[in-house]
Amino acid sequence: MSHGKIREDKTCLNCGHTVEERFCPHCGQENIESRQPFYFLFTHFIEDFTHYDGQFWQTIKYLLVNPGKLTKEYLSGKRQLYVAPVKLYIFISFITFLLPNFLPESKETSPQSERTKIEKTEDKRKTSEKVLEKLEKKGYLSKDVSKEIKKGMDTIKAKDSINDALAHSEDVIESTLSTKESSVFNAYNIKQYDSIRAKDKTGFYQLARPFAEKIFTLKEEGYTKKQIRDKYKETFIHTIPKALFVYLPVFAFFLWLFHNKKKWWYFDHGIFTLHYFSFLLLSTLIFIIITRIFDAIPSYGIINMIFWLLYTALFFYTSIYFFVAHHRVYESSKRISILKGMSLFIINSVGITLMLMILMYVSFIMMH
Incomplete structure (x- = not known):
């Protein structure tokens, strides 16, 4: 108080x-x-924060490990101890958008990384040569010794050039052998794509042209296939919260269709949807954090295995969560709950996938 x-x-x-x-x-x-008094601002802030903090952590605890608990508590009238569903969803959405910006990026996000390495190596060589010249002028090194050191440096430089040439030739060979992999819908540039599009009668190539054009543009800017895939994955993850927000009322509507209209109001389904989507956002945030952490540390076999185990566990838990929450909230028998849950899960999976595809298409085209 x-x-x-x-x-x-x-x-x-x-x-x-x-x-x-x-x-x-x-x-x-x-x-x-x-x-x-001025100190009142700080004491008031601490009091408000600790009060909200107690509500928040209790809410998050039930949201993560006790599917359906928050919805049952809210619908039964017990609302003072928990963060309200709309506030919870908005807060988690905000954190999901904000927090990833403060996490470390992947090591291979820029097409300029290799160029930077070469420039740094060249700078080191130039610095070494300047140091040798200064030592020679001050008499610390004789001209003969300085010449021998420079010859050694030139030999190393020549070896590095040979290694760079070999590495480049390997890239060319790999690119030649895997041309199908590097193509975009059987085209290797936008002109070839347009010629295929002109002959296409299905309309697919017309629809996918902005997508293909974006990929070719990224390639021209120096991005590798792996870097384009990484940017695509990053864009996909950030599109999920947008798709969930747009799909919220649709999800609640399908719940309303599948349940007794006298017992369950659309409002009740809306509360269930807000809590369930808050969980989906939170699991998305956890996945982003795990991905960024593993991108930032060295890649080893055991680390990769741990990552995939965590990712798989999170995926299965997210999939099962809906069925457990549905059974607890709507209090139907396990058999009916599974049948209704499966039907709703399939329908909404298709709906969310379509929503994701539309938003993903737009987000990818606007990506820079």
């Missing part, structure tokens, strides 16, 4: 009603002085 000084005037500043005690019985505003 706040420790601000109570006003002597018993008229509420917010609504004008009489305040007998600390809080207005009409609007709930605390009847304290409008101006307080």
